[in-house]
Amino acid sequence: MRILGISGSLRADSLNTRLLRLAAEELPDGVELEVYGELAEIPPFDHDLVDLAPDSVERLKDAIASSDGLLVATPEYNGSVPGQLKNALDWVSRPLADNPARAKPVAVIGASTSSFGGVWAQRELKKVLGILGARVLDVELPIAKADVRLADPDPELRSEVAAAVDALVDEASRTREPASLSI
Numbered sequence: 001m002r003i004l005g006i007s008g009s010l011r012a013d014s015l016n017t018r019l020l021r022l023a024a025e026e027l028p029d030g031v032e033l034e035v036y037g038e039l040a041e042i043p044p045f046d047h048d049l050v051d052l053a054p055d056s057v058e059r060l061k062d063a064i065a066s067s068d069g070l071l072v073a074t075p076e077y078n079g080s081v082p083g084q085l086k087n088a089l090d091w092v093s094r095p096l097a098d099n100p101a102r103a104k105p106v107a108v109i110g111a112s113t114s115s116f117g118g119v120w121a122q123r124e125l126k127k128v129l130g131i132l133g134a135r136v137l138d139v140e141l142p143i144a145k146a147d148v149r150l151a152d153p154d155p156e157l158r159s160e161v162a163a164a165v166d167a168l169v170d171e172a173s174r175t176r177e178p179a180s181l182s183i
């Protein structure tokens with residue numbers, strides 16, 4: 001099974017990207033997590049171009065389509081979803097009826113240096129993904145003071161991350177297309 005990890009941060013030393021790497025250490029057997037690394041390449045959304053989407057957008061859509069589930073780790077900027085992440089999802093959302101996030105199991109987590117862990121951004125992101133038709137898990141993992149907690153992840157943090165990953169893998173296993181039967 002292949003999970004696509006998407007970090008909403010472009011920062012080289014992003015705590016949210018680090019959180020995805022921590023999740024990659026907590027995967028059950030048989031599950032791989034690939035971290036998407038081209039968010040900065042996505043241009044501003046232009047509805048006139050949806051039928052002729054840039055290659056970077058097509059690559060993102062293909063990566064989502066070929067995954068069994070998404071693990072999105074988002075920062076919170078001024079109480080909401082980072083603009084570049086929302087912009088990428090606007091591209092992904094069109095055409096709406098067959099966008100690759102539709103019916104895709106998704107867990108949203110996030111890390112923040114604040115005391116609240118970016119919970120508003122995670123809730124808003126879940127709303128956006130729900131509008132795309134994703135199967136958004138009822139998981140909350142706002143990691144507060146993440147600069148401290150992710151510097152040396154303790155067993156409690158590891159088990160919180162593992163629980164989110166397990167919930168995603170369970171949902172992805174339930175909804176995965178059955179392997180084609182050979183006769």
Ligand SMILES: Cc1cc2nc3c(=O)[nH]c(=O)nc-3n(C[C@H](O)[C@H](O)[C@H](O)COP(=O)(O)O)c2cc1C
Pocket residue numbers: 009010011013014015016017075076077078079080111112113114115116117118119
């Ligand atoms: C423009 C900006 C706005 C921010 N607004 C919030 C906020 O509303 N809530 C919050 O918890 N943290 C906020 N932060 C702090 C981020 O949580 C912190 O910078 C975090 O490390 C960003 O994630 P990253 O390390 O993955 O880049 C903000 C940071 C920036 C740069």
